[in-house]
Amino acid sequence: MKSPKIKKTYCPKCKKHTEHKVAQAKTGGKRGSLKKGSIQRLEKRGGGRAGIGNKGKYSRPSGLGKRYGRKASKKTSLVLTCKECKKSTISATKRSKKLELQ
Ligand SMILES: [Zn+2]
Numbered sequence: 196m197k198s199p200k201i202k203k204t205y206c207p208k209c210k211k212h213t214e215h216k217v218a219q220a221k222t223g224g225k226r227g228s229l230k231k232g233s234i235q236r237l238e239k240r241g242g243g244r245a246g247i248g249n250k251g252k253y254s255r256p257s258g259l260g261k262r263y264g265r266k267a268s269k270k271t272s273l274v275l276t277c278k279e280c281k282k283s284t285i286s287a288t289k290r291s292k293k294l295e296l297q
Contacts, residue, residue, distance in 0.1 A: 196291035198273060206277040207284065215275040219294055220285055268292045 198217055206213045268290040276283040 196271065196289065196293070197295045197297060200296050202275065204275060206280065206282065208280045208282045209277060213280075214278045216278060217296060218274045218276070219296070220272040220274045 200217055202215050202217050203212055204215050205211070206215070269292075270288050270290055271294050272288040273286045274283050275286055
């Protein structure tokens with residue numbers, strides 16, 4: 196997907212079309228306290244998941260299933276920042292192989 200660095204579009208705060216700065220939205224967040232690393236650490240120390248069989252996990256890691264690696268594109272969303280009032284809005288998420296800001 197190609198996108199210009201500056202785009203003229205509607206700003207809900209100014210209630211008119213203004214110039215917007217385009218950037219890629221950052222994703223991601225904080226990891227939970229019982230994520231893979233800490234669960235593995237707990238298992239080594241004798242804690243972690245207790246139970247029968249595969250202890251509530253899938254028999255095969257979910258990332259290595261039949262459809263692993265099939266998707267060639269990623270979901271990207273853009274942050275549009277109004278040049279007049281500095282308010283930013285996130286545009287609709289779309290799938291694309293590569294994001295290019297020109
Ligand atoms: Zn504005």
